[in-house]
Amino acid sequence: MGIIGCGRIGQVVASCASTMGMTVIGYDPIMPADELAELHITKTDLAGIWKNSDFITVHTPLTPETTNLLNDATFAKCKKGMSSVVPLVGSGSGIP
Numbered sequence: 001m002g003i004i005g006c007g008r009i010g011q012v013v014a015s016c017a018s019t020m021g022m023t024v025i026g027y028d029p030i031m032p033a034d035e036l037a038e039l040h041i042t043k044t045d046l047a048g049i050w051k052n053s054d055f056i057t058v059h060t061p062l063t064p065e066t067t068n069l070l071n072d073a074t075f076a077k078c079k080k081g082m083s084s085v086v087p088l089v090g091s092g093s094g095i096p
């Protein structure tokens with residue numbers, strides 16, 4: 001499971017995924033790696049999210065960086081088996 005935005009909602013999703021036995025990786029420019037590790041989230045960069053995730057969830061505020069984050073170019077970087085994207089970002093799903 002790859003989580004983009006590891007704040008309150010991202011952490012709840014991480015906890016659920018971890019409980020189900022998933023390996024959880026996360027991208028968040030603010031959250032330190034050691035804090036994420038305590039939440040069973042291995043910090044990575046966006047390239048790591050695209051490359052390694054079977055599922056991707058997005059839980060960020062809507063900013064210029066996150067608007068249209070998921071697009072043809074980023075989908076093209078994802079694993080062939082990446083079959084589910086769950087945008088739970090309020091108005092900032094990143095979906096064009």
Ligand SMILES: NC(=O)c1ccc[n+]([C@@H]2O[C@H](COP(=O)([O-])OP(=O)(O)OC[C@H]3O[C@@H](n4cnc5c(N)ncnc54)[C@H](O)[C@@H]3O)[C@@H](O)[C@H]2O)c1
Pocket residue numbers: 004005006007008009010027028029030031059060061062063065066088089090091092
């Ligand atoms: N918490 C709620 O009840 C609730 C309800 C409806 C909508 N939302 C919306 O869902 C989103 C997430 O909510 P939350 O409560 O988890 O917010 P949060 O502020 O706790 O977490 C958001 C995280 O996104 C990270 N972030 C910021 N810019 C980023 C970027 N460019 N790439 C990756 N990560 C980035 C921040 O560092 C932060 O850790 C927000 O847009 C919020 O408005 C939240």
